Amino acid sequence: MFKNYKKIFFIGIGGIGMSALAKYFLNKDKIIYGYDILRSDICISLEKQGSKITYCQKNLDFILDNNLFKDKESCLIVYTPAIKNDNIFLNFFTNNNFNVKKRSEILSKICEKKFLVAVAGTHGKTTTTSIISHILNNTGFNITAFIGGISRNENSNLIGGEIDSKLIIVEADEYDKSFLKLSPNIAIITSVDMDHSDIYTKTSSLKKAYHQFISKIASDGVLIIENKALQELGNINFSNIITYSFSEDTDFRISSYEITNRNSSFNFINSNSKFFFTNEIVFCLPGKHNILNALASILVCIQLDVKKEDIVKSINSFLGIKRRFEIHFESKNKVFIDDYAHHPSEIKETLETLFKMYPNRKLTLIFQPHLYTRTRDFMNEFADVLSLPNHLLLLDIFPAREKPIRGIDSSKLLKKCRNKNKELVKKETVLNILNKSNFDVLVTMGAGNISSLVEQIKNEYFVK
Template sequence: MSVPPQLERAHLIGIGGAGMSGIARILLARGAKVSGSDAKDSRAFLSLRAQGARIEIGQRAENLGEPSAVVVSTAIKETNPELAAARERGIPVLHRAQALALLMEGHRVACIAGTHGKTSTTSMLTVALQHCRLDPSFAIGGDLNESGANAHHGEGGIFVAEADESDGSFLTYAPSVAVVTNVEPDHLDHHGTPEAYTAVFTEFVKRIQPDGLLIVCGDDAAASALGEQAGVRVQRYGRTVTGEDDARVLDYQATDTGGRVRISLRGEEILVPVAVPGEHMALNAVAALLAGIELGAPVDGLAEGLGAFGGVRRRFEFKGRAGDVRVYDDYAHHPTEVAAQLRAVRHAAGSGRVVVVFQPHLYSRTKTFAAEFAQALSLADEVVVLDVYGAREEPQPGVSGALIADRITGAGVHYEPAFDRVVPLAADLVKPGDLLVTMGAGDVTQLGPEILAELDRRA
């Protein structure tokens, strides 16, 4: 498939980001000339450079060269020297979502949206379609454990994409199949109010092709309500759905390796194995199954693919074992995600205790949901709360991890704002048989291997 003319010589600012590196990977596979820059080196650069990308560390105007377009994400500020130079020289500037929309042209597009579960659901659908030998193109906000990649240019005429609502940029897409897993207020730093956040999903479903399909979780009131407003076909899934075309969950059983979900669909019972733990993941698998059926894949093949799904990096990712202590890493950074994941972790821990090292993400989210985070984290036995990972935000007076730690009940609580003290503290807390999970969207992901090394050293 050809490269869109606007992207024949693309320069990506922040090329190491999850979304940007995926676009670069697809462009390179299609034969485009790709350059980019980032503030620091990244493991993603190894494969991109091997494919022919020119990548500079540090951002300077002279890095631009002569691109046909400059691609940016919302995180890139107008003061960025490369973006400022592109504006001054009249070089077209595209948002990441606009570039991805150009790459989708000529494909049958499936977009997965929702406050929670979109990365996992997109990944499940991708792997299930690959198992059916349909070779989809895909762009995901995480690396598949099967391939280690977050994006791929396929030859199957299907494009599967995670649709990010955080900045409203998913309104650029016009999918023929759309999934909305749930809708719960988040990213209020951008949207401002819960009502505005919900409204952007209403606009998203209006973007579905007239002959397309909207798939929503019927157990989530806000997601289900979108189906009432959609001007396209709607299919629901969940325990509470009753429509003739809906996928009703009859039963979920946890297993040692994940779980099994049994559904009723158009008068037929289907058993779907899920290779990752938690009923929330089983619901994601059902959504992926429905989207795959709509895209023309066989039910049996999709179910087999879902059973073989190996997970996504940072989604309850096993990091290793030190003696009888298992260590995992998870991206959960919203109270609902934290609670759902800890319920799954509890089953995986068996008779052992659950120890969580949690790093709040964004000052605005911490301030808004401190009580909800505390309630979710109370499901663990021991909790270490780090200070806030600010990401794109400046610190707010009085907002720290202590807002959450001070509200946790029913668990041992340890607030540790000093990042370098977390590893020995976590090593002190765990006992043989425990399951420890590092959790959050920031650099807490670095700590799992360090905790394992410290436990090995002590042993």
Template sequence: MRLSDVKRVYFIGIGGIGMSALARYFRYRGVPVTGYDRTQTDLTRRLEAEDMDIHYHAAPELLPPPADDLLVVYTPAIATDFPELMKAREGGYTLLKRSEVLGLISRDMRCVGVAGTHGKTTTTTITTYLMVTAGLDPSAFLGGIARDFDGNYVHGDSDWVVVEADEYDRSFLRLTPEIAVVLSTDPDHLDIYGDHGQMLETGFRAYARKIRPGGQLVVRYDIEEHFSGLENVMVSTFGIGRGDFCAQNIHVRDGAFHFDLREPDGHLITDLRTSLPGRHNVENAIAACAVTRLAGGDEDHLRAGLANFQGIARRFETVLKNGSLVIIDDYAHHPTELTAAITAARELYPNRTIRGVFQPHLFSRTQDFAAGFARALDLLDEAIIIPIYPAREKPIEGVTSQLVYGLMKNEKRRLLSEVQMLEATAELKDGVLLLLGAGDIDALVPRVVAQHRKPQKHDH
């Protein structure tokens, strides 16, 4: 099927962040969009307001009859025995994974693919914003809700497209990027890959081999060794104090990071500024700057874009600040990401108590990284762990949040239900509270915040 032949699209799991961006792509082109998701959320309500018809219970009868102009799109997060997916598989429908559709869209465009176990969404979004500021007019499929675009899909009129290149399910192997970024290659998704060596070989190295001849690979300096031997590809490294694109003279001024960027030819772009927290975000910004420069953006637009970039929902997002108490919402779901978020909080608020609530995401990830999660959470002054969010997975015997709790050394740690967590966080009067995880903890965030916006019972 050619995408130009598609006149109707049905999404199984339309409310996912990647799926909803695709839905918006088709709707923008005037294609009627319908679909299913498990629960109604702010995002699905917005899709409905954008004239998409969504239902929230399994209803195979709502699939239109198979037709040459109908495309059914699904996400791997949907269980293989889900009734609508089974009907689509067995009923003669044109059925494609989300990653396959993204691959078709980007195939005939100049694709920037941003890969890595951490930082993909932030770097993809900064890159898009810098390229827009520079007049390169890209389209983009983002893995989060960007404040600057008020959404996760950006429509552009050039042949550039920026996409988050996801290693889960080897989705990024559907892309053929002109410029590929690899931010990090830490172990993750071992339920898919088996071990870290296979993740590198059949995941990230295979992705780098998909770069078009004459294309560019932008990779963090300390993992360049994994990508030796690429043919017909220019390799550039980036980093803080190291790399072809190198941040120098980093300092914090007026609550923001400032740095100079030395480029491969020795040219220095001075006094770049980003208000994103944490040195990991300085690295993300360097990668985005590198891509924008390789794509033809000039340094004045780079400086303006980086200074004005507003960030992404659930990426170290300050959701309450009332003088004594700060609440920050973050998508961290890997030990490295937890460490980065907690470290950034300490850097911003050095004299405050740093507390955190963590919801582990997936039984398999909890099993693989329990010790890493424990070490990261021990960096908190006080930690609360709530039950695992299973997503697509069935329980694994012996794998619960207790596994992480039992490996921690922090004496001020608690294992609580979601209701108990809400009661505990309602008692807080000061310090910094981090709400951490990639599951449905985001649905609890407004309730945690609301507890500190309403008058307390003892107030008069």
């Protein structure tokens, strides 16, 4: 499939999806080059594995020196839709007739003629994909898994891939309609909430894309879908459907759950009210949303005939994902948690879980909005959920791939928030502000570069 390519250049190599592909091809002894705007920990890790990366957008010499890409037929160029059209590398390779492909096209090629498990949904994709991958990897399955986050068990967003496997697990990303290039044998849909209005102008267009994704499932395959998502999508033209939720009118439902310390414990029953496990499962991630992610993962493993005792052992040994309700410090006086939530629904679920875990304690939230379009589209919803913490520190909007939208900024959002203690802050002033506040439960949250604050906060307050 990729035998003719000796060199692969990734434009946006530091992205979580792109870097997993780069690792995959490193395992196939390809020579990896790339560009990214920031030398992140992911990029540093790729460099240590032999990748050559430039961080200067105008550095065409990087690819022209030594005729690195003289032979076009042996070079593959991969880019992410987050890359802007004026990118100098993208234009160079396109204008010179190199073989230039989107990340989603390459991923779909890797998945061809494989048994594919694809996890779709506005929320919960990364957690669900990670749990499935951990269970299967932990029970001896030969898998390749592309994860949209860093598994704490493997310290990687790629599991397996060293040896060709017939079973692949991927996140089916709805952005740019990338998931429509996949043809899964087992598909999971965790949720269907409006997002990515730069791609989906109406809710109906988002729902249409999900129906198209379902139509790509193999005729003898199965769709595992959360009940609320099923209701959102309406009539589905597919026969083999398994539903799950907390409600009674589903094939599998959570029958009991409890948050104890850092963990969740739960059990579930089928439509005949029969318990699946004798005892409750202990799971490292708290919150009802995470319990549903775990249930969806278990249902996939049931389809693959994984033994019950192996599922339990693997769930118990699952350590979570970096930046998904990641507890960095916990004591009677101080707590520090980092989370990736960036959509109002996700923020609400995470905050509700925090209030249950730490009742009667003061919660300080440092939040960085992600994308101007998302902030514009959900301005009131963001204001509602961001009004819940005792103390709100709101950062500027992280633009990612977008240009500013006139009249849409964090100042406008802050004015709509109802917290008594709220302020607009710059990322570089956060530590000074925290020094003046007697914070109790501290949470950093967002999908942008707020993650770079985590180590700074840990070193300042929690590392002795």
